[in-house]
Amino acid sequence: MSIAWGSLLVVFIVSFGSAVAVVVLVAFALVALSGRATATAPDSRPALMTAGTGTAVAGICLVAAAAIVLYGLYIIVA
Template sequence: MQIDWAILAVVAVVAAAAAVTVVLLVAFALVGLSAGAERRVRGDGVAFRARGTGTALAVLCLLAAGLIVGYGLFLIIF
């Protein structure tokens, strides 16, 4: 039995990168969801709603994290 150490190192690096990416995406989603619902005013006096932007960010981050996890499961199963 031989171990291809170069391939094992590549697999370890990719797995670590995927894990860090998924954790960061979920963290960004939580930050996006925690944006206040109150109306905020920028320095130039233009009002905007932070809740919609934060929710959109959270949805995109969770979708990306789900796709990464789903692709990993696809690689394992098939």
């Protein structure tokens, strides 16, 4: 029995990249939601995005992160 180190390296790189992508997308979603909160605060500095834009960006980021997770689960089950 031998270990296919090349295949193991490919699996590690893909799983690491997927994990980083999910974390970055969730972080962007949280930043977009916090931008939405500061846009509605009465005594805050001007926001970079409106409340609607922040919600849309957060929704898109969370849907993309969920799609990555669900695709990974599909690959495992199939």
